[in-house]
Amino acid sequence: MPIVVNLDVMMAKRKMSLNELSEKVELTLSNLSILKTGKAKAIRFSTLEAICKVLECQPGDILEFVE
């Protein structure tokens, strides 16, 4: 898929575990895991907003377009 999710990179930079992120953004572990492993087909703006707020980053830090 051309859109790569770099969630694990940002999580490592902020030293945050998946469990912690899941609690803070109020998403289930399974959903976050789907996102992290690149299996997600789409992401809601509200979810992206919550993740960016918690990880203190921009959407471009999490989502990357690769040819």
Place this chain on the structure above:
Amino acid sequence: MEIKIGTKQILKFLYILSWIIFIGVCIEAGGFIFNTFYAMVLNPMGAENYWNGLDLSSLYNFDQGYFLVITFYMIIVAVLRALIFYLFIRLLHGKKLDLSHPFTIEFRNFISLVAYIALGIGLFSKMGMQYSAWLSTKGVTMPDLEYLRLGGPDVWFFMGVILLVISQIFKRGIEMQNDNELTI
């Protein structure tokens, strides 16, 4: 006192109703098979009171082969009708119908299968109907199509076509449901 009838109750009712109808059509199909065998092999008088007062003795006396063909059509239609209800019971019994995620491949396959069976019932009913009409031109006293359980083939065709369309809609529904499940 307020009585709430939810989807669960409706499905439970349909499940019980399906069982009742399934048993009924099985008895009918079994009766046709047994009475055909009985009339052909054991006692020709069996054709006189074939099923529920149906008298096929005129046809039997005219030609046993023709009798066998008509009863073959009747048996096929009865068996296919039983098969539809069996599939429905199996679907409900196995609790494969999850209303929180209704668009499943199993349910879509069920709809497609029932559609093809309905088309099959329509086809055999139509063939039986035309065969019965042809026998009437030969001078055989044929009972009404309703007694032969071969009436209404156009209704079965209509049902089959509608179900095929619904199965295509379900195919799209499955895709949309999968996309929705993978939308975070």
